[in-house]
Amino acid sequence: MIKYIGSKRVLVPHIVRAMSAFPESGRVLDLFSGTSRVARGLKETGRYVIANDHLAYAATLARCYVQADADGWLDDATQVIAELSTVAPAPGYFTQAFCEDARYFQPQNGARVDAIREEIVRRALPPELEAIALVSLMEAADRVDSTTGVQMAYLKQWAARAFNDLQLRVPAILPGPARRFISRRSKRRRPWRPTWRTSTRPTTSIATWATTTSGRPRSLG
Numbered sequence: 001m002i003k004y005i006g007s008k009r010v011l012v013p014h015i016v017r018a019m020s021a022f023p024e025s026g027r028v029l030d031l032f033s034g035t036s037r038v039a040r041g042l043k044e045t046g047r048y049v050i051a052n053d054h055l056a057y058a059a060t061l062a063r064c065y066v067q068a069d070a071d072g073w074l075d076d077a078t079q080v081i082a083e084l085s086t087v088a089p090a091p092g093y094f095t096q097a098f099c100e101d102a103r104y105f106q107p108q109n110g111a112r113v114d115a116i117r118e119e120i121v122r123r124a125l126p127p128e129l130e131a132i133a134l135v136s137l138m139e140a141a142d143r144v145d146s147t148t149g150v151q152m153a154y155l156k157q158w159a160a161r162a163f164n165d166l167q168l169r170v171p172a173i174l175p176g177p178a179r180r181f182i183s184r185r186s187k188r189r190r191p192w193r194p195t196w197r198t199s200t201r202p203t204t205s206i207a208t209w210a211t212t213t214s215g216r217p218r219s220l221g
């Protein structure tokens with residue numbers, strides 16, 4: 001799971017325990033879901049979870065950990081992530097902005113982020129599978145970054161882990177049928193393959209507004 005200031009990681013078991021006092025509430029709303037840790041913890045209890053966050057990265061995490069049903073997507077995700085792992089590095093915007101103009105990542109890892117990100121876009125995957133692939137890349141990048149988990153800040157001295165090679169892993173998505181939601185992006189999408197398996201039983205859903213933010217990289221002094 002991604003390092004993130006404000007994450008409720010250590011609170012999740014307490015929240016889940018507190019929620020067990022309301023067994024009749026089968027439907028919960030995680031407003032401002034961030035890393036989706038809370039929403040994911042509640043999905044694990046079998047509840048119908050609605051998650052919302054206006055940041056694109058948070059929406060992607062929620063689409064992966066809340067919306068995607070492992071029973072429907074795990075096999076395809078495993079295959080896609082294995083294929084993405086073989087993509088040749090190709091430095092681009094990410095390498096320039098985050099490895100050369102700033103020092104969040106070693107350039108060799110930045111070049112892999114660039115190449116894998118481009119390949120994910122090129123494949124025009126269905127939203128859930130795209131989100132799983134992106135989260136795999138985000139988490140892989142997080143394991144080799146040179147930050148303390150504070151937004152927009154990188155370390156003056158390289159973190160030791162930054163010298164490791166970026167490696168994709170399949171995110172630990174949960175089983176549980178999901179209902180697809182319509183977003184501006186998914187309306188434009190053509191299916192990656194015509195034979196997609198999608199669930200129709202709505203027990204978990206997510207509503208998101210994905211916007212992007214920008215900011216100047218700065219060093220953590």
Ligand SMILES: C[S@@+](CC[C@H](N)C(=O)[O-])C[C@H]1O[C@@H](n2cnc3c(N)ncnc32)[C@H](O)[C@@H]1O
Nearest residue numbers: 006007008032033034035036037053054055058
């Ligand atoms: C402290 S973080 C949430 C932490 C989250 N519970 C977790 O465990 O990772 C706050 C989140 O609120 C989101 N947020 C802030 N204002 C929002 C708004 N008006 N609409 C949707 N999301 C918003 C931010 O994007 C951020 O991800």
